[in-house]
Amino acid sequence: MKWQNAIKDYQLFLRIERGLSKNTIDSYSRDLKKLENFLSVNEINYSPISIDEITIQQFVYEIAKAVNPRSQARIISGLRSFFDYLIFEDYRKTNPTDLIEAPKIGRKLPDTLSEDEIDSLISAIDLSHPQGERNRTILETMYSCGLRVSELINLKISDLFFEEGFIRVTGKGNKQRYVPIHFNAQKYISIYMNNxxxxxxxxxxxxxTLYLNRRGKGLTRQMIFMILKDLAIKIDLNKKISPHTLRHSFATHLLKNGADLRAIQQMLGHESITTTEVYVHVDKSYLKEVVDTYHPRK
Structure with missing residues (x-):
């Protein structure tokens, strides 16, 4: 089995069997190609079926020189998944990454914006610009619903259920969920659609497709990043932000104002409550409020 064929088959498996997004599949594929390139450069003649733990360990040592511990852990996790797939397909009996430990990394707390900072970003949008109204609506939608950037750019007109107060969101693995949408976001979407x-x-x-560029096509992830970056520069915001920052801010502000963690989990589309619990670490006042409210000795 050649590496190119194995990677191609694995990509198909990830897309059809696991329903992963194109971006996730591309990330897994890049890491496998790094391993393939490592073997080629060092003239190591191992196929995906024959490669052993020692060679994988050599590769891990090599990448450790060039990437941070978090990226290194991600690459090891991706390799482990690939070899698990080969075992599942009966190409291998063992996984050469089983005894390879990923570096210990602390939990990275998400960056958030304050309510005032979000208001400043939105207020900085030039509504006289042809795309100003659209850009304001985009930010209002992301912050109102806690959307991932991929969920935003793939949002459809047929996903809007304003009478019920919900939108339908297609998340990771093509899993759909219904998320409440604030009346302000509904108002701006209606203005954008009509005008x-x-x-x-x-x-x-x-x-x-709800959000279009001037040529009548859907927006790209990079375009949303640039919109936010330009606004951050405009208001002298000394924070590195991305579309995901609005999603983190949505969850953090809900929690701070008393929302239930399980409800936030459903709105964000997290499979595990453990993923959502990171917001408790961001806003520790939530824990104090729980004790103050519910402890019998309050």
């Missing part, structure tokens, strides 16, 4: 989007001719395949 901006209705004058754009969608290209074929984008007729139902």
């Amino acid at each position: 901006i989007r209705s004058y754009i001719q969608p290209k074929k395949g984008f007729e139902d």
Whole structure:
């Protein structure tokens, strides 16, 4: 079995069997190609079926020189998943990464913005610009619903259920969930659709896509990053932010104002409550409020 064929089959498995997003699959594939390149450069003639633990360990030592511990841990996790797939398909009997330990990394707390900082970002949008109304609506939607950037750019008009107060979101693994949407975000979406989007001719395949660029196609992840980056510079925000920062802020502000952790988990689309619990670490006042409210000795 050649590496190229194995990687191609693995990509198909991740897409069809596990329903992973293109970005996740691309990330896994890049790490495998790094291993393939390592073997080629060092003239090590091992296939995916024959490669052993010692060689994998040599590769891990090599990448440790160039990447931080978090990236190193991610690469090891990706390799472990790949060899588990080969075992599942009966190509191998053992996983050469089983005894390789990933570096210990602390839990990275998400960056958040204050309510005032989010208001400043949105207020800095130039509504006289042709795309200003759309950009304001994008930020309001992300902050109102805690969306991932991929969920935002793939949002459809047919996903809007304003009478019920919900939108339908397609998350990781093509799993759908219904998320409440604030009336302010509903108002701005309606304004955008009536006054901006209705004058754009969608290209074929984008007729139902909510957010369009000037050429009638869907927006890219990079475009959303640039919108936020430009606004951060405009208001002299001394923080490194991304679309995910709005998602983190959504969850943190809900928790701070008394929302139940399980409800936040459902709205964010987290499979495990453990993932959502990181927001408790961001806002420790939540724990104090729980004790103050519910302890019998209060």
